[in-house]
Each structure stands twice: as structure tokens, then as C-alpha cells.
Amino acid sequence: MDKVTIELTEYTKDSIDRKSKDSVSEILVCKTSAENSWVDVTGIHDPEVIREIGEFFGIHILNQEDIMNTDQRAKLDLSENGLYIVLQMLKYEEGKISSEQVSLWLTDHCLLSFQEIPGDVFDPVRERLQNPNSKARGREVDYLAIALLDTIIDNYVHILERFGEELEAIEEDLLEHTNNHQLLTINNYKRELHFLRRSVRPVRELVIQLQKAETTYLKGLNAPFVKDLSDHIIQAVDSVELYREMLNDLMNLHQSGTNNKQNEILKVLTVFSVVFIPLTFIAGVYGTNFEHIPELAQPYGYYIFWAAEVVIGIAMLVYFKSRNWL
Amino acid sequence: MDKVTIELTEYTKDSIDRKSKDSVSEILVCKTSAENSWVDVTGIHDPEVIREIGEFFGIHILNQEDIMNTDQRAKLDLSENGLYIVLQMLKYEEGKISSEQVSLWLTDHCLLSFQEIPGDVFDPVRERLQNPNSKARGREVDYLAIALLDTIIDNYVHILERFGEELEAIEEDLLEHTNNHQLLTINNYKRELHFLRRSVRPVRELVIQLQKAETTYLKGLNAPFVKDLSDHIIQAVDSVELYREMLNDLMNLHQSGTNNKQNEILKVLTVFSVVFIPLTFIAGVYGTNFEHIPELAQPYGYYIFWAAEVVIGIAMLVYFKSRNWL
Amino acid sequence: MDKVTIELTEYTKDSIDRKSKDSVSEILVCKTSAENSWVDVTGIHDPEVIREIGEFFGIHILNQEDIMNTDQRAKLDLSENGLYIVLQMLKYEEGKISSEQVSLWLTDHCLLSFQEIPGDVFDPVRERLQNPNSKARGREVDYLAIALLDTIIDNYVHILERFGEELEAIEEDLLEHTNNHQLLTINNYKRELHFLRRSVRPVRELVIQLQKAETTYLKGLNAPFVKDLSDHIIQAVDSVELYREMLNDLMNLHQSGTNNKQNEILKVLTVFSVVFIPLTFIAGVYGTNFEHIPELAQPYGYYIFWAAEVVIGIAMLVYFKSRNWL
Amino acid sequence: MDKVTIELTEYTKDSIDRKSKDSVSEILVCKTSAENSWVDVTGIHDPEVIREIGEFFGIHILNQEDIMNTDQRAKLDLSENGLYIVLQMLKYEEGKISSEQVSLWLTDHCLLSFQEIPGDVFDPVRERLQNPNSKARGREVDYLAIALLDTIIDNYVHILERFGEELEAIEEDLLEHTNNHQLLTINNYKRELHFLRRSVRPVRELVIQLQKAETTYLKGLNAPFVKDLSDHIIQAVDSVELYREMLNDLMNLHQSGTNNKQNEILKVLTVFSVVFIPLTFIAGVYGTNFEHIPELAQPYGYYIFWAAEVVIGIAMLVYFKSRNWL
């Protein structure tokens, strides 16, 4: 993408104003304004922009670097100027999970959010802000920050539910029949789950730190909402662990299925060969060139031979069937 | 289901009165009454009803949402208006475990319980309440709340015992013989155990929080009963972990059994083929057209040939038997 | 069993008196006596007896229930009237571990013990009590309680040692040869170990609580003896964990052994067949009816044929042997 | 290597001076100098040199030994004279990880570093020191120590990223085809990961101790930078654990792939044999010497025979194909 885009939302209980800004200088007014401001920055590739914003809002130099390096583990840094939070926002499309790093900087009256690319999961929050009766409008920006975290974590739970449904579909498929493609699929899900786990688990620590953080930037009033975040992320981590076990079970199930199928085929083929072995032996006996083989000279010898062969073959099949080998 | 049903039970040491109520407004009197009240709400699909009750009894808005979302992890939320508890009540029918969410709201003189559908495990508590000599009648509603939790957890233990008996039945079955259907059964139990574990384990954390919770809504007098809850849920969690291991052992046992059975069959078939191989070879030798094969011209050649074949075949069988290959 | 039996032992530094009592009323004197008393109740099936004793000695109603329900997890309950301890006493006979629940109620000058059936591991304690020079005689009943726990835990260690010796015997057996019966044996030991573990592990928590319990019912003087209990139970739990790993190793060893044995057999049989395949082919060649096959007409053709067959067969065996396939 | 080399860097906000020193005596001036000094000692094989430096800077005798024994677990020792830190610096060349022990001794105005051999990862720090505007120049030597730790830990992350990329390459390779060489490769990576883990995990404890250490040798000002170290090392340890799981998955994948390939081959070969078995049987039938076999005398018998053989063979192939056995 080419250009950093900045969206500034200023709101009070009674009014709301959302504007797109072209340059960093235009948003600086929000710091002194009495209104609550949400500055949503999309695009983190321009160090100059980040540095400019960072300096103005007092973001620690290390957190400025964190904003720009997009493979951060979710974490919370508390400094005297504000609260820095970073975590991964996930997208799940066509069996493939991708992540986009979201950084939040929470300071007096201002919440800054930094995203990598256009498109996010924050639309429900934007709609609630538009609604004059919503609680979000009447509260400080710390409530807004929690609302954003909540949509990200709810999205985890949503993705995990789809993930779980797909695993159950695979299981049902597996119980019906086995093929090599399933192994690739299971392996693919394992990989995606590693990815998910890497994004989701650190968020639990983040939320625990958030619960402990006593700071002027997070009002005590919001404790139940942080507890709610905590409930959701614990549920997400539980699901991740559950799906890991399910995937291992699926691997075992696939292995059992494959083995059983192969063994079944080999067994049938072996039984088939075994039935013919004595038949061929008998044919061999009457192919010997002994001078005195009385059966050979009998008028119906050949037909009796055929009859014996058929009887022996059928007897063997019946026997194998009775022992459950076919 | 169509309609929310509300059952109001008012009791003191000396009297008890149970009534079905049609509308929320009829139960509101219980808050100011001097008697203890148990309001049992069945049906949580009508947000209007929940909101009305919630507002009147001061249930936090997030807990109101928890009541209505039926996939909650067991938890306890302590607020200034009361104590919110949510957990899953289990049912075990025909090898299938299903869950129904139960929410409790414990406040001064009033206990509210919310269930999804008619039918629960609370009948023993209702009977004890009817009995004028029961301890439940003389105590506050916090004792009643513990009694309800106790019946739910006892039900877990009961289900786990049935589960354990069924696993032992499978094990005995497995030690006798192996078939593919057992794999499906074991897999099915694994799935049910995942479900059970997901419901039961968080309840342990809930009970630990309950033990720590120092609140006006839970009298110190009840500590031994909470300790009793704790003993039961720890026992339930122990069983869940034990059954997980047992299921893994059963999987291994099934795999061993299947492998041994298949190997046994293949071994028998192979031994059978091997016995015929030299016999067929000898027949082939006397089927060759060499001009001078002295055995062919002997008068009893054919009979000696047959005798040799039989002797060789039996010798091989005896040998394989002696090496324990049959 | 039919009847509850009660044995009352009263002792001071200078005297000891052991009597069998028929009814609960006869033991009640011990509470006011200046002597130390050990009341050993065998048989817990009569709720009336337990209730009567419980009320007299101030045992909490929940602990009365615990005494009668014989599947309790080991635990310690501290109340103002006394200290309640419950754990499982184990018996190991003919490869089968059975448990008997023992409850202790420790109060001023009195120790009550409750067993399910006659027969226990307490004889060494009884003998020490008879000895006027033993420390047990000069101390309070809390020392006696610790001595009883000590014999129970020592018995765990003793059983685990026998268990370990039997596992080593199985291992040696396995390294020599493999059979299906071993799988049943290993599986049986797994089941017994699950049982052992379920009884032994909670006792560790019990002892930790005992170390922490600051109570008038347990003198500080006894701290080294409780530490000693702790050392023994930690050793027992260590052994349990070790044996779990050993059993898993034995399972793997058995699987390897079985696979190797089966593969060995299949390999030998396959080599056997392979040796005959070209021999039979050659016999087939000389069984063809081509008009001009020069070998057939040679005077020693048949003998050369046999010689060639034998040479080829032996060459193949030598080759397979040299490649270590036989 | 032959000789210990010592590099002394003295710097203030305004000046910097780097010199190579030949003997220990030449560096002793730095202790009393007002400037910050970094003494970088390369070569730890000469106990005399270490003892001389150690005594002058007050390094504890045990830490002097730690400096010389090159298989130390990462750790931090706080004494009254200074702070001792030891950890392993890693190198990753041609699929082989090697380690070099780095010891740091942080005391007033002086930082000593000890390396085994020439060559390290500290060049970025040296460059920053040269830059008069860099933060490193204006701060005390504790900031320099953190900067050195940071480059070492960043190097871990860098190596782990390459490691991860190589594992993914192996996985893709595995999903395409399987060979025995892959097993060696996976095993080799397992060994390297054991090595990595042994070096990396203790560093996490080191950093935790660093965060807790309240000492005059580490200014509170640097807390965000230590937090940054902590974030990086946690990320590294996460990756190590992830790669362990991935390697286990790769092992399983390889095993599945190998099994499937072998089974595939065996299946094809078995089907091939099975097709010929009835054909050979029929040929055997018409090789018998019965006097009256009507088919033999028919003018087109031989051609009909061939046609029948071909039809039967094709029918079997079609059947096996339709059952997905080929």
C-alpha cells in the first residue's frame, strides 16, 4: 500500500465527528481538545509518521519500534505517558488464518490505534459510537480501548468455532473412509493451529496484566469489562488446547483407518491366493508324467477333477468366511 | 419452547409457599418480603424478561448477557449487588452427554436461578425444602445456593461413575476380542469426555473462587459446605483425568489387538502357502518331459510320489507347530 | 459383616487398658477421663452408631457422612471441635490391590478411628503402646494419630516396593520372549496403578495440609514426625510416577518384541518361498511341450536338472544368509 | 588460539577512544577514569590473566571460575562489587549450531566482557557507540550491558527464524515425497534444537532475575529496555517449544509417508501376483494328462484358451481398479 491513512473520531456524550486526515499535523489538535478522540492509523510502513505521532503523544521509543515490527507477541507496556498494547487481529479465509498487528496507545482523552492494512473487525464499535444512547459515547477512551480488544478477542472465539466445526466435519469424514488427502488436511490444520495458538495464548497474559494494571489510564469502573475480556480469552485458549488434542486424535484415527484399510485389502488378496494354491497343486499332480496314474485313464476323470477343484475351493472360502477372514 | 415460566418459593423456618407466576411483575414483591425467596426462571430466550428481572435485582448488564448466552464457561462474578454464578448442568442419556446452562444470582434474601428448559436435577433440594426439620429451611438463601451447586456437582460425579463403568465394560470386551466398531465407540467416548472436561474443569476454579470470596452474600457459617463442594469437584476432575488416560490405554489396547489379530491371520495364511510350495515344486519336477526319469516308469511311482508329498507336508506342519508359528 | 465392634484403649505413661465395648454408651466415659483414649470402631454401616458417636464427640455432620461413604479422596478437615482425617488403607493380595477407608477424629485426649472391616495394619502401633518404655505411651493422642498415619503410609511404600519388583520381573521376562499374556498382565498392572495413584496422591496433599495446620489438636513438638510422614509419602508418589513410566516403557517394549517376532517369522517364511520360486520356474520350463528341447533328450538331463536346482537353491540360501536375512 | 587480546573502549557523551591493549596492567587505569569503559577480553584460556583482572575489579572467585569453564548455564550473580552475567552466544553455520560463552562483569563505570574466540555479534553496538548522537554514548555502562545482551538475544531470534524456515522447507519436501535421508535430517534438527534449547531457556530465567534485581549497577531508567529483552527472549523460547512440536509432527509425517509408500508398493505387487494366480491355475489344468479333455482336441482350443486368460486378467484388473486397490 502507498499511503498512511488517518481517521480521527472525536466524540462526547452529545456529539460525534469522524474525519479522514491527510497529515499528522492535523490530528495534533485532539490532544488539547476536551473531547474524547480515537485516532485510527492505517499503515505502519512509514517510520517518519510513526516517529512524529510517537513523539507528540509521548510513545516510548521501544514501543514505536514495536508498532512497526509486525511479528510482536501480544503484550502490554505501562509507562508514565500512557498504556501500550499490541496484539494480532486474525482473519480466516479459505482454511488459511492470517494475522494483522494492532497496536493501541491509550493516553489522556486519546486512544491511538495502528493497523497494517485497510479492513478490520472494528465496525461494530464504530456503529455503537454512532448511537447516542450507547454506553461507549458516555465513557472515556479506556472503555473504547476495551471495546476494541473485545471485538478482536470475540473474533478469535468466532474463528475457533468455525475451526472446531471443520474439525468435526473431518472427523465424520474420517469415520466413513480414509484417504491420503485427509492427512494433508489434518497437517494443514495443525499448522494453522500452531499459528492461532501463537497469536491467542499471549493475549491471555496480556489480559491478566490488564487486570492487575492499576493506572490512571484505566478506570476501576471498567473492571467488569476487563473480567469479561478475561472470560472470553480463557475460553479461546481452552478451545485451542482442545483442538490440539482433537487434531492428535484425528491423526491417530487416520493412521488406524489407513492401517485397517491396507490390512483389509492385503487380507482379501492373501485369502484369494491361498484358495488357489491347493487347486494349482492338484493340477500339478495330474500334470506329472508317471506311467501309471489310474485317475487319468478314467472316462470321466477330467470332470471329476474339475468337480473336486470346485468343491475344495468353495470349502476353503466357506471356512475362511466362517473364521471371519473375509 | 414458547413461554418463560417462573416458579417462586418463599420459605421461613416455619412456612413454605410455592407458586407459579405468569409475569415478572408478580415476583417483585419477594425482594421486600422478610421471607427467603427462591425464584426459579425456566427459559432464557426472551431478552425482555431477563432485562426486566436483571434491572429489578441489580444484575450487571454483562451477567444478563451471560445468562442468555448458553455456552458460558463456569465462573463466578462478585459485584456489589450480588453474586453471579454460572455453570453447566449435565444430562447423560444413551451414551450422549448434553448440557444445560444454569445461572444463579444470589442477593439479600433472594436466590434467582435461570435454566434453559424444563427439567433439572434440583428435586432433592425441593424435597428438603418441604421438610420443616431440614437445615435448608432454617438457613439463609446462600445455603440454598450451595445446595443447588451441590446437586449439580453430585450429578457430575454420578455421570462420571456411569462413564467409568462403561469404560471398564469396553476394556473387558477388548481383552476378549477386537473389532472395528470398538474404535468408533472409544472415539465417541473421547468426544464425550472432551465435552465433560470442558464443563467440569472450570467448576473447580469456580469453587476455589467461592472459597476465597469474602462477601456478605455468603456466610462464613457455610465454609464446611463449600469445602464439601470442593472435595466433590476435585474428585470429579480426578476422574476426568483418569478416564482420559484410560481411553488412551484403550486406544492402544485396541490397536495392539487389531494388529495381533491381523498378524495372526496373515501368519496362518502364509504358513499354509509355504507348506504347498515344495509340494507343488515336486509335482512340477515330475511334470518335466525329460526322456529318462527313472521314477516315472516305476510301477508304484505315483503312489510313492503321493506318499512323499503327504509326508513332506505333515513334516512341515509339525515343524511350524513346534516353533510356535501356528 | 453384622455388628459394629468398638475397642477402647486407655493409656497413660504408667498404665494401659484395652477393652472391647458392645455399645456406644460405654465409650463415652473416655471423654472426661484424664487418660488418653483410642477408640477404634470397626464397621461403618450403621448410621445410628456413627451419628451417636459423632454427636457426642462433636464430629461435623459432613464428616459423619464422609466416614460412611467409603470412596473418599484423602483429606483433612479442621473444625473447632477436632481434626478429621480420611484416607485409604491398602491391601495387596495376588496382584490385586484393595482399599479400606480409615477415618480419624482427633480431639482432646481422644483419638477415634473408623475402619470398614476387621483386620488392619495397626498392629505395630498396638505393640508399641503395650511397651511402657515407648515414646507413644508418654505422649498425647496426636502422636498416636501420626503413628497410625505412619503405618498406613509405610504400608503404601511396602506395597509399591513389591509392585516395583514385579514390574522388574515382567521386564526381564519381556526381554527374553514375548507373548500375548504379557499384554494382559501389563494392562492389569496399569489398572492397579491407576487405583494406587488415586489412593496415594491425595495423601500427599493431606500431609502438606497437616504440616500447615496450626491447631491445638496437633502439638508443635510433633513437627519432625509430620516431616517424616511427608518424606515417606513423597517417596511413595515418586515411585507411583516412576512405575507409570516403567509401565509405558514395558508396553512399548512388548510392542517392539511382538513386532520383531512377527516380522522374523514372516521374513523366514518369505525367504523360504522365494527360494522355491525359481526352482519351480525351471521345472515349468522343462514341462513345456516344445518339440525341440535339446536338454530333454540328453541321457543325464534329469540328473543335471536336479543338480542345477539344488545348486541354485543353496546359492540363494547362502546369499540371503550373507545379507543377514535369515 | 595463542594470546589473550584486550580491547579497551573509553567513551563519554562527547568523545570515544578504542585501543587494543597488550597487558592487563594497561587497562587498570579505566577504573579510576571518569569516563565509561568497556573492556572486551577475547581468550579465556589463561587463568593468570583472568585472576589478575578478577582481583583488580573484585570479581568473586567462583565467577572467575565460571568465566573459564565454557559450559555454563546462563545465569546472573549479584555481589557487592558488581553484577556477573554469563550466557551463550550462538553461531549457525551449515545446519550446525555452535556456541561461545560470553561473560559480562558490570561494575561502576566499567563493563568487562569475556569471549572465548575472536568474532562476535557485537558490531552493531560498536557502531552505535561510534555515533555521537546515539543514546548509548550518553548513558552509563549498564545501558551498554543491556545493549550487548540485546544483540545476543536478537541473534537467537534470528537463528530461530532461519531454523523455522528450514523446518518448513522440510515439511514441504515431506509432503511431496519421503526418503530415508529426511529421517537423518529431522534427527539432526532435533539434536540442534536440544542444543539451542539448552542455551536459550536459561536466558529467560536470567532476564527475569535481571528484572527483579534492584542494584546500584542497574539504573531504574533502563527498566523498559530490560522489559524489551524479556519480550524477545520469551518469543525465542516460544519458538523453541513450537519447533519441538513441529519436529515431532515431522517425525510422524515422515513415518506416515514411509508407511504409505511401502504399503502402496506392496499393494501393487500383491495385486499383480493375484492377477496371475488364476491364469496360472488354468494353464495348469490344461497341462494335466487326463485322457479325455475335450477342449484340448478342439481346433481353436489354444486360441480360445489365450482369449479366456486375457479376458479373466483384464476383468480382475478392472475389478481391483473399481475397488480402488490399484
Added chain:
Amino acid sequence: MDKVTIELTEYTKDSIDRKSKDSVSEILVCKTSAENSWVDVTGIHDPEVIREIGEFFGIHILNQEDIMNTDQRAKLDLSENGLYIVLQMLKYEEGKISSEQVSLWLTDHCLLSFQEIPGDVFDPVRERLQNPNSKARGREVDYLAIALLDTIIDNYVHILERFGEELEAIEEDLLEHTNNHQLLTINNYKRELHFLRRSVRPVRELVIQLQKAETTYLKGLNAPFVKDLSDHIIQAVDSVELYREMLNDLMNLHQSGTNNKQNEILKVLTVFSVVFIPLTFIAGVYGTNFEHIPELAQPYGYYIFWAAEVVIGIAMLVYFKSRNWL
């Protein structure tokens, strides 16, 4: 062994005196002497001797029993008379680890050590004591106790290093070829590692307790030396865990190797049989007795037949080779 031997070493900064004593009474003087005394008792089979020493030095009766029971878990008991430490001293000879229990009793000016049999790892300490310049001479007996623990733990590390080298040798051997003897070897190492782990892991807890123990018997001055003990034992425990994983990897590697080898053999044998199947079929065809088989009458029929057989056989081999089945 027959007799308890007692060695008494009395030392001050300036003098040292080592004597063998025949009876317990001769060592009793050391308690009142101003010098530091190390009483090294070899042989713990005589309860009378232990009781006599124990009473004189105030060793708790339970610790006296610990000294005599040689299967103690490493532990530390702090009493008012002194500090009791017990742990296992290991010996590694011919692939077999054996342990000898060492008890230490640390009290004012006296250190008692109890060993089972003659021969120990304490010679380096004895030599340091002989050296008048050694730190050990100038310090109290608590330093001596730490020095003894240090030699025991260093010996663990030494044994573990040899263990690790042997595991690497097995791994290299395994990567070259597989045989059944390796399985026995790996199993043997597993057993030895269980033993090692049982001895080594409790020592970590012992050292942690030692670090926490605030007692007059252990001077604060020695804290760095206890920290050093701690570093070494953590390293030992790390190695034990690493070797457990390595042994599991070796088991898997062996299993893979064995499977691959068996499969390889079966594959080659199967390919061999498959090549002959069509050849034998063709021979069978020309062994039929149809009256009109034109090929049979052709003058070079037999030679064409042979040529066709050889061409078909070679074509099959080439095809199998090209598909990488040989």
C-alpha cells in the same frame, strides 16, 4: 563389611591432624575442642554406634533412623541441635550406576559424615584441607559441608557427561545400522536414567531448602557457594531431562530403523517373486496339452521362448528399478 571405621580430622587455620579411631568414645572430645572437627564414619550397619554418636551430638531419633535406612530421598532437616542432610553418592562402572547413601550432620565446630562402605569421592576435599593456604582451612565446618556436597554434585555432572557421550555413541551407531541388541542397550540406559533421576532430582529441592535455611549452622558468608551448588544441580537436572528425551528419540529412531530394514527386505523379496510370476505363467502355457499350439512345432520355438522369458524378466526389473522399488 565387618567393622565401623571412624576417621577424625581436626583442623584450624594453622594445623591439621587426621586420626583413625577405634571406638566412639575417642571422638567425643572433639565437641568441646576449639578446633574444627570432621568425623567421617564409614559403616552404618551397627545401630549401637549410630545411637551412641547420635545421642552425644544431639541427632534427632528420626534422623538416626534415616542414617541407617539406605534408600532415603535426598533431604534436609533443620533442628535446634544441628542440620541434617542426606543424599546419594553415585558410582558409574561398566554401564551400571550404583548409589551409596551419605548423611551429613552439621553442628557447632563439628561436621559428621556417614557413609555405607569404604571409598568415596571426597579425596579432593581431603587434599584441599591438607593445603595450609586453602580457603577450607580458614573457614568453619559449614564451608566443609558445602565442599563435600559440591564434590558429590560435581560427580553427578561428571557421570551425566559420560552418560551423554555414550548416548551419542549409540545414536551414531543407530544411524548406521539397526539390530536387536541396541534395543536392550537403550532399555538398559532408560533404567539407569530412572535410577539417576531418582537420586538427582530430590537434591535440587535439598539445595533450594539450603538456600532458604537461615540458621546459625550455615553462615551467610557461604551464600555464593550455595548458589554455586544450585547452579550445578540445576545443570545436572537439565541434563537428566535432556537424556530422557534423547532416549525416547533413540527408541523411535530404533523403531524406524527396524521397520525400514524389515520393509526393505520384504520389498526386495516381493519384487523377486513378482518377476518370476509371469515367467512361470508363460512356461505353464506351453506346458498345456492343446493339440494345435503352433509355437511348439517351430524349430527354434524353445530358444525364442527362453529369449522372451529373459526379455520380460529384465523389462520388469528395469521398470521396478525406475520406480525406485529396488
